[in-house]
Amino acid sequence: MPEFPQPILDFLSRSPTPFHAVANLGAHLEQSGFHRLAEGDDWGGLDEGRYFVTRNDSSLIAFNWSGDAGPGFRMVGAHTDSPCLKVKPEAISESEGYARLALEVYGGALLAPWFDRDLGLAGRVTYRDREGRIGNALVDFDRPVAFIPSLAIHLDRKVNENRSINMQDDLPALLCTMRGNEPGFPALLEKQLDAQGIGDVSGVLGFELSLYDRQPAAVVGLEEEFIASARLDNLLSCFAATEALIGNSARTNAVIVLSDHEEVGSSSASGAGGTFLRDVLGRICGDAGTLARAVSHSMLVSVDNAHGVHPNYPDKHEPAHRPMINAGPVIKINHNQRYATNSETEALFRHVCEQGGVPVQSIVVRSDMGCGTTIGPITAARLGVRTVDVGIPQLGMHSIRELAGVQDQDFLVRALAGFFGCSPWPF
Numbered sequence: 485m486p487e488f489p490q491p492i493l494d495f496l497s498r499s500p501t502p503f504h505a506v507a508n509l510g511a512h513l514e515q516s517g518f519h520r521l522a523e524g525d526d527w528g529g530l531d532e533g534r535y536f537v538t539r540n541d542s543s544l545i546a547f548n549w550s551g552d553a554g555p556g557f558r559m560v561g562a563h564t565d566s567p568c569l570k571v572k573p574e575a576i577s578e579s580e581g582y583a584r585l586a587l588e589v590y591g592g593a594l595l596a597p598w599f600d601r602d603l604g605l606a607g608r609v610t611y612r613d614r615e616g617r618i619g620n621a622l623v624d625f626d627r628p629v630a631f632i633p634s635l636a637i638h639l640d641r642k643v644n645e646n647r648s649i650n651m652q653d654d655l656p657a658l659l660c661t662m663r664g665n666e667p668g669f670p671a672l673l674e675k676q677l678d679a680q681g682i683g684d685v686s687g688v689l690g691f692e693l694s695l696y697d698r699q700p701a702a703v704v705g706l707e708e709e710f711i712a713s714a715r716l717d718n719l720l721s722c723f724a725a726t727e728a729l730i731g732n733s734a735r736t737n738a739v740i741v742l743s744d745h746e747e748v749g750s751s752s753a754s755g756a757g758g759t760f761l762r763d764v765l766g767r768i769c770g771d772a773g774t775l776a777r778a779v780s781h782s783m784l785v786s787v788d789n790a791h792g793v794h795p796n797y798p799d800k801h802e803p804a805h806r807p808m809i810n811a812g813p814v815i816k817i818n819h820n821q822r823y824a825t826n827s828e829t830e831a832l833f834r835h836v837c838e839q840g841g842v843p844v845q846s847i848v849v850r851s852d853m854g855c856g857t858t859i860g861p862i863t864a865a866r867l868g869v870r871t872v873d874v875g876i877p878q879l880g881m882h883s884i885r886e887l888a889g890v891q892d893q894d895f896l897v898r899a900l901a902g903f904f905g906c907s908p909w910p911f
């Protein structure tokens with residue numbers, strides 16, 4: 485088993501929210517020679533080079549630009565968000581002498597694993613400074629500040645047979661015992677901003693904060709073949725896309741688009757259902773005709789983790805489509821267009837993997853089960869770009885701690901690097 489690179493573990497542990505993931509990847513891209521663009525600036529005609537741009541601090545597009553849109557774009561898409569618990573506006577309530585944090589469930593979270601964990605708190609805070617200007621800052625209470633304790637089994641003897649979780653009543657997290665002089669939540673955030681060296685704050689006016697598991701990412705298993713962490717779906721894909729783009733020495737037109745809000749349907753200004761990718765490609769190409777011609781020569785690999793077969797529940801998978809961890813990326817197929825893969829894009833991805841010596845698997849859901857979806861069909865529909873949906877297999881998707889394969893991550897980077905380097909459509 486190859487040694488798992490420490491930078492991925494660090495990235496996972498230091499990216500508790502999409503804001504932090506985008507900040508970390510942006511810094512990584514800048515160190516690798518990419519120029520930061522702002523959407524509000526005049527880009528003129530872009531010279532060939534390497535660029536990136538963010539929207540809402542939580543979505544990022546980075547690209548190599550050859551100076552010629554003719555060959556189209558090799559694009560890789562992934563999402564920066566993960567299901568979690570987000571703090572409600574009136575954040576703190578009192579119960580039985582405890583101060584509790586009110587929480588809203590974001591996305592399709594598996595809730596049971598959130599109990600009995602050491603929880604940190606992180607996200608974006610928007611504040612007014614002493615000159616009356618509005619500014620954003622990322623915050624991270626870099627220590628366990630909250631806890632959701634289970635009810636003892638002695639007080640619920642049937643819990644192992646039929647536990648249900650009520651999102652309103654069961655999730656408020658303990659912050660502290662009340663002593664009567666607690667600051668309000670905005671004051672708590674101001675103190676944290678100050679501790680992080682962000683002075684000059686006259687008031688916190690808004691926040692998007694979520695709880696996260698303090699346990700860092702780790703390589704686990706007897707043979708050290710698994711990686712365990714929060715947010716493997718889909719930060720592993722974001723990291724692989726970024727690595728492949730940075731390594732694209734051929735400097736073909738290569739694009740990565742990492743979008744927020746996939747877990748809640750992608751319909752937002754920064755989500756894959758928004759205008760971000762079309763706006764950026766339009767500005768690179770200059771006019772509608774050039775963009776349409778470029779798109780017809782382009783392809784998107786939409787990367788999002790897939791369900792590996794769980795050895796305790798093999799019947800949840802279609803018998804002939806049971807992806808194994810560490811057996812390579814999975815091509816996702818759903819002819820009802822929950823996935824955007826078609827024969828053409830499946831063939832191209834298989835071809836690229838074959839060329840790079842990367843094994844490939846495929847998945848369809850059981851015919852009697854519903855199928856998930858991802859940014860693939862949404863981006864394909866918005867842009868009219870041919871798309872394949874793929875992802876590395878994992879277990880425990882949407883748990884607070886998920887499991888994937890050490891080798892698969894390497895396979896994925898190699899597959900995406902091969903895709904970025906391949907010749908223009910029709911190849």
Ligand code: CO
Pocket residue numbers: 563717718788789
């Ligand atoms: Co996902």
